[in-house]
Structure formats: structure tokens, C-alpha cells
Amino acid sequence: MLHLLKIDLKKMTSYRTFWVIGGLYFITLGLGAASGMEFLKWLARTFEDFGTNLNINRIPLYHFPDVWMNLIWCAGLLKIVLAVLIVISITNEYTYRTLRQNVIDGLSRAEFLLSKILTNVMLSAISVVMIFVIGLLTGMIYSPSLDWDKMITDTEFFPAYFLELFCFLSFALMLGILIQRAGLTIIILLLFPAIESIIAAKVDNYVPSLIPYFPMRSIWYLIPWPFPRYAFQEIQDYIKWGSVAIVVAWTVIFNYVSYLKLKRADI
Amino acid sequence: MEAVLSIKNLTKHFGRIKAVNNVSLEVKAGQVFGMLGPNGSGKTTTLGMLMGVVNPTAGEFTWFGEQPTHEIRKKIGAVLEHPIFYPYLSGQKNLELNAMIKQCPEANIPKVLELVELSERKDDKYRTYSLGMKQRLAIASALLNDPTVLILDEPTNGLDPMGIAEIRELIKKIAANGKTIILASHLLDEVQKVCTHFAVLKRGTLVHIGPVGDVGKGEETVEVSAEVENLNELLLAFAGTSSIDRENGSYHVVMREGFHSKDLNKFLFEKGVVASHLLTKKKTLEKQFIEILASS
Structure with missing residues (x-):
């Protein structure tokens, strides 16, 4: 297993695009996550211009346990960048025809796929760790009290975040394997949520019970939008097991489709 | 002699095109086996099936008397059609990657680079190589695991006369070490010079198989x-x-x-x-x- 991951990392770590996209992703993730207070200050200034006072200290953006869900939800928006990286990684194997040579050299098709899936796992795991560290630091800076109970509340969002990322990257990998061209794959990857929501809107009129099963929707809504709670609205501040099951099912389906396609194709 | 490769009724159809049709043949240890045929006669498709990248429509083959698996492919060095490497990696790094895939020691790399005379350019990116250097790197990669069988598909394609001569010498050198070589080529002169046996494919069908030594026999x-x-x-x-x-x-x-x-x-x-x-x-x-x- 580790051997296969090393093979894929060997391909990636000398590839400049990998560092550029990966670097941008992690820098944006870090800066974005850490600059929430600045955003609140800007918000407060804007409100002041309209003569309203907004006490930003009353918005516990970075207080434990709110910080976890807030950060994770925001970080989830950036998964598209990571997915583009995965698409480039897999479609390169087709354009350079190195997939073919890898198999000739003695990698089985399943091993090849596994090496890519393991990279997805690794990138998802790094993102989780990074958000955890940022959350911990900012939480410790801004929280009025470091209460252990509060700190460990809501940490179940981390496994959910991992699942969200891994499922989306599996989807990107599958699209890459099915389409094989970087440009087209990225366009479809970006348009897919829009297309899906148009279809979903139609379906909603007839069988609304189907809506939660749509792939993109299930991924994007796994972690609910946390911010309405600061406008005194009720939010879902927990993970539904049903949603987890749907996302796990899609993850299995995406990777299995990749496997079938790779197994049957002449490469 | 032990059969290294045994093919029975191997067939591949692409839609209505019969790329390879019912081909059966055997390659024995130590042979330098030439595969001849015009363009599109099914040579590369046949080799592709033998190396696991093309799924056969029908028929079967065995390597060393065993069913083909990816583990067996690690013992075979193969270059099909043209050299394939990661363009953004150096020659050295490409070979390191191949060594990881073939699970053979990286210590073999300097040896094969020396053999194909690429040691000086090993740290340059693959995309900066000339065609001849790419072909030589491909041969180096095929030899990396000290394979008992070597498959070369048009190894001199697109090379200048100097390059062709270099590759031919290299093949002779490798053949002299007792390796079994399967060589697909249009260059009949070349096959006659280095091969011991040859087979001819025409529109996917095997039309001839025999020793090269028999060619000169008969009428003068x-x-x-x-x-x-x-x-x-x-x-x-x-x-x-x-x-x-x-x-x-x-x-x-x-x-x-x-x-x-x-x-x-x-x-x-x-x-x-x-x-x-x-x-x-x-x-x-x-x-x-x-x-x-x-x-x-």
C-alpha cells in the first residue's frame, strides 16, 4: 500500500504544477481560515457607515466549539482546487500514455488505481490536519475560556470533512478516467453541480424525496451551512447518519466505476 | 528448449476490424525472434496483449508456462511503439520510478545508463532529449530489471543512420548475453542481421514462421x-x-x-x-x- 502511494508521490513531487496548485490550495486554506476576524472587522466598519453598531466580539466565530464547524464548512469550498489537481494528475497519465507504460512495466490496473486513490486519501488527510491545527490555534487565541468540554464538542465534523473531500476527489478521479482529457474534465467537474441542481429542481416538483440522494448535493450538504446561527436561526449542528451513508455509497460507486473502466479499457 | 512464450489462437477485434486473428506461435529461450509485417498488420496489438495493455477478444498465452499476471510482466522488459516517460522528470528520476514499479534495486540504474551511453544526460529532463536518446532511455528502462525476455517494437523508428547503427549494436550486445528478444520491425535487413527466427503477420493473420537461417537456402x-x-x-x-x-x-x-x-x-x-x-x-x-x- 505504502509502496503504491510512494509511486504516485514520486510522479507528483517533481511536477511543478502540483506544487503550484497544491501550494495555492494550502496557502488559501490557511490564510482564508485565519482571516475571519478581519472579515468581521470589515463588516463592522461597513455597518458603522450605515450608523449601526455591530459588536463583533459577540459573534463567536473562532470560539470553541463554533470554530470547528465554521472553518470546516469554509474549507469545504476549496475542495474544487484539490479536485482540479487530481484531474490533472490522472489525465496526464493518459496524455503522456504513461498509464500504458506503467502497466507494461508491471503495475496491475488495480494497483495503478489504488495508487491514485491513496493520494486522494493523503490529500484529504492533510487538509483535515491543517484545518484542525488552524482551528486549534485560532480557537485558543480568540476563545474567552479554554474549556476542554467545549474544545472537543463538534469534532465529529472532522471525519465528515474527510469524507466530503475524499468523496469529491474520488468523483474527480472517476471523471478523469472516463473523459481522459484535462480541459474537458475540469469543465464538466465545474459544471456538474449546476447541471445537477437544474435536474434536481425538476425532480423536486415530482419526487422530492429523491433530492438528498443526488451526488453533488449529498457532498455539499453533508456539513450544513453554519452561519445562519449568528442571525438567531436554528441550524443543523450535527451530522446526519443518513447523509454519511449516502456519501459513503457515492464514494464506493465512484471508485468502483473507475475500477471497471480501467479494467475493461484497452490502454 | 523451454518455451518462454506460447500463444494459442490469440484474437483481437476492434469493432469489425480483426486486428489480430487466431495467431498461435511459440518463442523459445535464447531466440531472437523477429516479428515482421506491414503497417497495421497487428504486430503492436499482439505485443500489447502480451504486455497486458490490450484485452484479448479470444485466445490465450502463457509466459514461462504460467498464466500472465502483472508480476510476470516485471520480469519482461518492453518498449512498445515509442518511448513513454514523464516528460517533466529527468532520465534518472524516470528510471527510479520504473525501478519502484518493477520492484528492483535502484543500484541497477547507473549500469543501464552506462550501457546506453546516457550517463552524462541523466539529470536533464526527458523532454529535452533527442529522439535517439529517448529510444536509448527506453531500452535502458527495459533492461533495468535484468529481464530474461526483452520486447522491442520498432526500436529504430525515426532514428538517423547513426542512431540505427547504435541501436543495432546494442541489440547484438544484449542478444550475446543470451537474452530472449522479441523484435518487431519493418527493417528487414536489421531482422536478418540480428534475428534467429521470424514470423510474418499480414492483416492480423500469421502467414509464416521459421528460422532466419532457412531464408538463404534454396535456389541461387x-x-x-x-x-x-x-x-x-x-x-x-x-x-x-x-x-x-x-x-x-x-x-x-x-x-x-x-x-x-x-x-x-x-x-x-x-x-x-x-x-x-x-x-x-x-x-x-x-x-x-x-x-x-x-x-x-
Whole structure:
């Protein structure tokens, strides 16, 4: 297993695009996550211009346990960048025809796929760790009290975040394997949520019970939008097991489709 | 001798096109096996199936008497069609990656780079290599795991005469080490020079298989010219003449079985004619190849 991951990392770590996209992703993730207070200050200034006072200290953006869900939800928006990286990684194997040579050299098709899936796992795991560290630091800076109970509340969002990322990257990998061209794959990857929501809107009129099963929707809504709670609205501040099951099912389906396609194709 | 590769009724259809049709053959240890055939005759598709990148429609094959698996492919060095590497990696890094895939020690890398004379350029990116260097790196990669079988598909494609000569020397060097080599090529001269056996494919069907040594056997052709008027009649009178053909001012005499150029020379001399030009021509693989393709 580790051997296969090393093979894929060997391909990636000398590839400049990998560092550029990966670097941008992690820098944006870090800066974005850490600059929430600045955003609140800007918000407060804007409100002041309209003569309203907004006490930003009353918005516990970075207080434990709110910080976890807030950060994770925001970080989830950036998964598209990571997915583009995965698409480039897999479609390169087709354009350079190195997939073919890898198999000739003695990698089985399943091993090849596994090496890519393991990279997805690794990138998802790094993102989780990074958000955890940022959350911990900012939480410790801004929280009025470091209460252990509060700190460990809501940490179940981390496994959910991992699942969200891994499922989306599996989807990107599958699209890459099915389409094989970087440009087209990225366009479809970006348009897919829009297309899906148009279809979903139609379906909603007839069988609304189907809506939660749509792939993109299930991924994007796994972690609910946390911010309405600061406008005194009720939010879902927990993970539904049903949603987890749907996302796990899609993850299995995406990777299995990749496997079938790779197994049957002449490469 | 032990069969390294045994193919039974291997078939591949792409839609309605029969790329490979019911091919059966055996390659034994130590052979240098040439696969000949015009473009599109199914050579690369056959090799692709043997190396697990093309799924056969029907038929089967065994490597070393075993069912093919990816583990067995690690013991075979293969370059199909053209060299394939990661363009953004250096030659050295590409080989390191190959060593990881083949699970062989990286210590082999300097050795193979030395063999193909690429040691000096090993740290340059693959995309900066010339075509000849790419071909040589591909051969280095195929040799990385010290394989017992080497598959080379058009290894001299697109090379200049110098490059062709270099690759040919390299193949000879490798063959001298007792490796089994399967070589697909259009360059018949090359196959005749390095191969021990050859097979001919035509539109996916195997039309001939046999040792290269047999090619030169059989009838001889002798090219003769002499400064006499009636050379044509004299040659017709010779008992060993099977047919005569006039070309570029000299006569091409196809000899009957058992007659050789020295018999013809003797005959002319006895008739008081001294030949100014006498050349024995054995049949070339090229000629045989064209005959095989025409007759099938």
C-alpha cells in the first residue's frame, strides 16, 4: 500500500504544477481560515457607515466549539482546487500514455488505481490536519475560556470533512478516467453541480424525496451551512447518519466505476 | 528448449476490424525472434496483449508456462511503439520510478545508463532529449530489471543512420548475453542481421514462421556479364539455368537446385568466354518477405 502511494508521490513531487496548485490550495486554506476576524472587522466598519453598531466580539466565530464547524464548512469550498489537481494528475497519465507504460512495466490496473486513490486519501488527510491545527490555534487565541468540554464538542465534523473531500476527489478521479482529457474534465467537474441542481429542481416538483440522494448535493450538504446561527436561526449542528451513508455509497460507486473502466479499457 | 512464450489462437477485434486473428506461435529461450509485417498488420496489438495493455477478444498465452499476471510482466522488459516517460522528470528520476514499479534495486540504474551511453544526460529532463536518446532511455528502462525476455517494437523508428547503427549494436550486445528478444520491425535487413527466427503477420493473420537461417537456402541467383554477343544463348544452353532475366546490362540467372555459380563459371570458361562480372546472390529476407506477403 505504502509502496503504491510512494509511486504516485514520486510522479507528483517533481511536477511543478502540483506544487503550484497544491501550494495555492494550502496557502488559501490557511490564510482564508485565519482571516475571519478581519472579515468581521470589515463588516463592522461597513455597518458603522450605515450608523449601526455591530459588536463583533459577540459573534463567536473562532470560539470553541463554533470554530470547528465554521472553518470546516469554509474549507469545504476549496475542495474544487484539490479536485482540479487530481484531474490533472490522472489525465496526464493518459496524455503522456504513461498509464500504458506503467502497466507494461508491471503495475496491475488495480494497483495503478489504488495508487491514485491513496493520494486522494493523503490529500484529504492533510487538509483535515491543517484545518484542525488552524482551528486549534485560532480557537485558543480568540476563545474567552479554554474549556476542554467545549474544545472537543463538534469534532465529529472532522471525519465528515474527510469524507466530503475524499468523496469529491474520488468523483474527480472517476471523471478523469472516463473523459481522459484535462480541459474537458475540469469543465464538466465545474459544471456538474449546476447541471445537477437544474435536474434536481425538476425532480423536486415530482419526487422530492429523491433530492438528498443526488451526488453533488449529498457532498455539499453533508456539513450544513453554519452561519445562519449568528442571525438567531436554528441550524443543523450535527451530522446526519443518513447523509454519511449516502456519501459513503457515492464514494464506493465512484471508485468502483473507475475500477471497471480501467479494467475493461484497452490502454 | 523451454518455451518462454506460447500463444494459442490469440484474437483481437476492434469493432469489425480483426486486428489480430487466431495467431498461435511459440518463442523459445535464447531466440531472437523477429516479428515482421506491414503497417497495421497487428504486430503492436499482439505485443500489447502480451504486455497486458490490450484485452484479448479470444485466445490465450502463457509466459514461462504460467498464466500472465502483472508480476510476470516485471520480469519482461518492453518498449512498445515509442518511448513513454514523464516528460517533466529527468532520465534518472524516470528510471527510479520504473525501478519502484518493477520492484528492483535502484543500484541497477547507473549500469543501464552506462550501457546506453546516457550517463552524462541523466539529470536533464526527458523532454529535452533527442529522439535517439529517448529510444536509448527506453531500452535502458527495459533492461533495468535484468529481464530474461526483452520486447522491442520498432526500436529504430525515426532514428538517423547513426542512431540505427547504435541501436543495432546494442541489440547484438544484449542478444550475446543470451537474452530472449522479441523484435518487431519493418527493417528487414536489421531482422536478418540480428534475428534467429521470424514470423510474418499480414492483416492480423500469421502467414509464416521459421528460422532466419532457412531464408538463404534454396535456389541461387547469379549475376553475369561478359563481352560477347551471344551470352544469352550460351546461358540458356547451360544445364543449371532455370530462368534468365536481363537487368542493367547484366544477366540474372536463377539456378536449378544443386547448381552453383562456380559451375556456371566453369561452363562459360569451357566455351571460351571469360565473365567480366560474376556475383552470387542469396535470397534476402526482404525478397522472401515480399514473396510471403504476395503468396498469402
